[in-house]
Amino acid sequence: MRSDAAGGSAPKSPIPTSPIIEMKGVSKGFGGGSGERVAALQDINLELTEGTFTAILGPSGCGKTTLLRLIDGLVQPDAGTVRVAGHPPRPGPEMGFVFQSFRLIPWRTVRGNVEFALVEAIADPAERRRRADRYIERVGLSRFADAYPRQLSGGMKQRAALARALACEPEILLLDEPFASLDAQTRELMQVELMRLWSERKSLAVFVTHSVDEAIFLADQIVLMGPRPGRILEVIDVNLTRPRWSYDVRAEPRFAELRQYLWERIRALVLADPQSDFYGRDEVQSVSTGS
Amino acid sequence: MKIILYRIGVLVALVLIWWFFSTIVERQLIPSPLATFHAAERLIAEGRLSTALLDTLTIYIGGYGAAILIGIPLGLLMGTARTLGKTLDIFIYALSATPRVAFIPLIIVFLGLGASAKTFIVFLGAVMPILINAYAGALNSDEDLVEMARSVGASKSRIFREIVLPGALPFAITGLRIGATIGLINTVVAELYTAVRGLGGLLAIYGNTFRMAEYFVIVFTLAFIGVLVTTALRLLEMRLERWRGNGA
Ligand SMILES: Nc1ncnc2c1ncn2[C@@H]1O[C@H](COP(=O)(O)OP(=O)(O)OP(=O)(O)O)[C@@H](O)[C@H]1O
Ligand SMILES: [Mg+2]
Secondary structure, eight states: OOSSTTSTTSOOOSSTTSOSEEEEEEEEEEEOTTSOEEEEEEEEEEEEOTTOEEEEEOOTTSSHHHHHHHHHTSSOOSEEEEEETTBOOOOSTTEEEEOTTOOOOTTSOHHHHHHHTTTTTOOOHHHHHHHHHHHHHHTTOGGGTTOOGGGSOHHHHHHHHHHHHHHTOOSEEEEESTTTTSOHHHHHHHHHHHHHHHHHHTOEEEEEESOHHHHHHHOSEEEEEETTTTEEEEEEEOOOOSOGGGTTGGGSHHHHHHHHHHHHHHHHHHHHOTTSTTTTOTTSOOOOSOO | OHHHHHHHHHHHHHHHHHHHHHHHSGGGSSOOHHHHHHHHHHHHHHTHHHHHHHHHHHHHHHHHHHHHHHHHHHHHHHHHSHHHHHHHHHHHHHHHHSOGGGGHHHHHHHHTTSHHHHHHHHHHHHHHHHHHHHHHHHHTOOHHHHHHHHHTTOOHHHHIIIIIHHHHHHHHHHHHHHHHHHHHHHHHHHHHHSSOOHHHHHHHHHHHTTOHHHHHHHHHHHHHHHHHHHHHHHHHHHHHTGGGGGGO
16 A cells, blocks of 8 residues: 555655755645635745754644644645655654644544554554553553543643654654643643653654743744744744753743744734734733743 | 332333223223233234234334445445535435335335335335434544544545444434334334234224224334334443443
8 A cells, every 4th residue: 555655665865964844835725615715824935854853833823733734744735845755745654643632532542542543553463552552651641541532631632642643653743732731740741751752763843832932942943933824934943952851941041032032023923913812902011921 | 220210110100090091981992901911911822912023023124124234334425425425415315304105105016015015115214314314424524533544544444444433323323213213113004004914914903993902912012112122222322332431
């Protein structure tokens, strides 16, 4: 069935620094037919190289989820090209996707959900189970391996979804606000755990978040997006030493500087967006605290 | 557990009400519970009840079984191959809105008065709700889950088996339940309109001759079949949907 996608047989690009993910002039709209076609993304140009951790930051509705779906090959662009390792992307175990709304199968246990993603990659059921259990352990859900999704809290569901994407040990990890429904403590623990997993494997990660702090803490580069039409405004290098869990990154001057800058930009974007609920509220004083 | 006690309570109350009316209605139009019980003993001893029951069940199971074998796959196919579904569904809805009794003369012309005509009448009644519900179940499949399955590289057939099919199950079982009831009704209707046999046949005979005790025995037998089939379906549903827990 899948001829070139199974991993080993696909030729790696000859030059190591050439981008793994390459988007050129990509546009994507939704709707049409009788209604107006909404441009979700317009003229996206993006190159992501091997082993980088990229955070996508931007207000709601600016096409972040759409961008990930395009990279995974779940939807096709209206214009432009998307290339992953030189080929048009095809969904499969080489790319792991953590969806914004968990998307757990309600009639399968946590283990069953993780195993579901492994069928294509691992033929032997016993081995599949071992792999699933290992990643369930890493997200701290071992006690709930046999629980059904309806028995889990929102945060636990999110960790189950994370385990499912990680278990394939993908080359490319696409994460759509994977920590949004975690409490502050679990969130920090999971951030560090994700960092560890990523640095072990040096896979390529694209991480969508609304949290400025999270983006700075995790990423090598931050892609700032703007709405209507969804577009890339700026790509910012973070330039903070790794591993970042070994020291207090948040105390670094560079951290504060980035945070201040990104905060201002996003605030300006929201206030200038006629579709936003906060359009034109200039009297609100700039608050650079919290995230 | 409590619910069973309550049910027994209601049953006792119903029998009491029945007995009360049997004493006040004239000309023994309503037989007493005791007379009905004796009638049942007689019918069983003579073997009339079992013969009729066998006749009826053969027709019922044949027609209902065929309805399942055709309705479920066709409904799922229509829900999966959306263009096919959209093309055909209007005809299915039209057919299901037409009173099936209207087809009986036509069926008799083609299939006669025997078992095949009866089975077909049962099939025609049961297949519509089964098909329509299986169709709705497949149409209703969770798009987000399907996309998730695509993203892990699951094949079309695996997505169908492991996402669409289990998602359609509650709908399909609802269809089976409605189909079971309509199928039973149509069995009796068929036995009344074609060659008079089976439980429906006995119903006609005892009704026309005012042998109300026997008539009641037949009515209870039919009700009992209905309860049996729906209970079996509910148990099946509970087994298949254990993940929902006790809440559902
Ligand atoms: N399947 C779809 N059908 C119609 N419109 C869609 C679809 N998916 C996205 N859109 C539209 O495209 C735009 C971008 O959506 P997208 O989900 O990519 O935004 P987002 O940046 O992920 O938002 P959020 O931060 O709220 O998750 C929105 O205006 C949305 O309404
Ligand atoms: Mg989104």
